Amino acid sequence: MTNDATKKPEKQNFFIDTHAHLDMIEKKTPEEVVNEAASSKVRYIINTGSDIEGSLKSVKFAEKFENVFATVGVHPHHADTFSLKEISLLENLIRDNKKIAAVGETGFDYFKNPVPQTDQEKAFVMQIELAIKNNLPVVIHDRDAHKDTLRIIKKYSSEKQFRAVLHCFSGDISFALKCIEEGVYISFTGVLTFPNAKNIKEVAKIAPIEKMFIETDAPFLAPQPKRGQENYPSNVVFIAQELAELKEMELDEVAAATTRNAVQFFGLNI
Ligand SMILES: [Zn+2]
Ligand SMILES: [Zn+2]
Numbered sequence: 581m582t583n584d585a586t587k588k589p590e591k592q593n594f595f596i597d598t599h600a601h602l603d604m605i606e607k608k609t610p611e612e613v614v615n616e617a618a619s620s621k622v623r624y625i626i627n628t629g630s631d632i633e634g635s636l637k638s639v640k641f642a643e644k645f646e647n648v649f650a651t652v653g654v655h656p657h658h659a660d661t662f663s664l665k666e667i668s669l670l671e672n673l674i675r676d677n678k679k680i681a682a683v684g685e686t687g688f689d690y691f692k693n694p695v696p697q698t699d700q701e702k703a704f705v706m707q708i709e710l711a712i713k714n715n716l717p718v719v720i721h722d723r724d725a726h727k728d729t730l731r732i733i734k735k736y737s738s739e740k741q742f743r744a745v746l747h748c749f750s751g752d753i754s755f756a757l758k759c760i761e762e763g764v765y766i767s768f769t770g771v772l773t774f775p776n777a778k779n780i781k782e783v784a785k786i787a788p789i790e791k792m793f794i795e796t797d798a799p800f801l802a803p804q805p806k807r808g809q810e811n812y813p814s815n816v817v818f819i820a821q822e823l824a825e826l827k828e829m830e831l832d833e834v835a836a837a838t839t840r841n842a843v844q845f846f847g848l849n850i
Pocket of ligand 1: 685747
């Protein structure tokens, strides 16, 4: 925390929701959601693709809304049908659209996921290679799969073009530091605001803010004050507030730092 009045935080006192699924929101229209975000100082939203249809929609949102960027990719829940055909579809989207900020979400999900591990790994590796080839970062989904996630990260971390974020970070501080050591970023959802999320709060306290983003994962994981409800990008402010408290920083400083990180990492042309 800085009390030095001469050290003014940067002017970027707005937020970026780095991971949301506008196509899965049911109770509001995308227009309403995007406008509400903008009036809550959530100036940009990165809409995440989690299957081919979702990736096509993601690109459409980015075309329609000036303040929305897209990622394209296939989630481990849908990895069983992933093959070269999907890679070429994703690659065509990347080639034709300037607002694609990353490949993903991809990775491992071992929580009640019927998709075989080998299929998940194949889709993950193929999407990492697609990202590297196109000089894009990778949005990694890791649920109950820290060991395998780190193994794959280590396989690619020495490659110059490899950039990755662990979205909805759910590990402990030791895992976080291992990922950061490999150059990987971590991103916090509303889980950070849950009273029982001790491990995640510890990560937020200890890990460097230079390696952090904030996200809603809307419509899922609404932060504590809205827990159980449909989640929206405007709620990313609650996550920023929690992070500010944990790190003993001003909210504006958290906004500036996480925004700067996201703009650089995703190469956002804003
Ligand atoms: Zn995810
Ligand atoms: Zn997601």
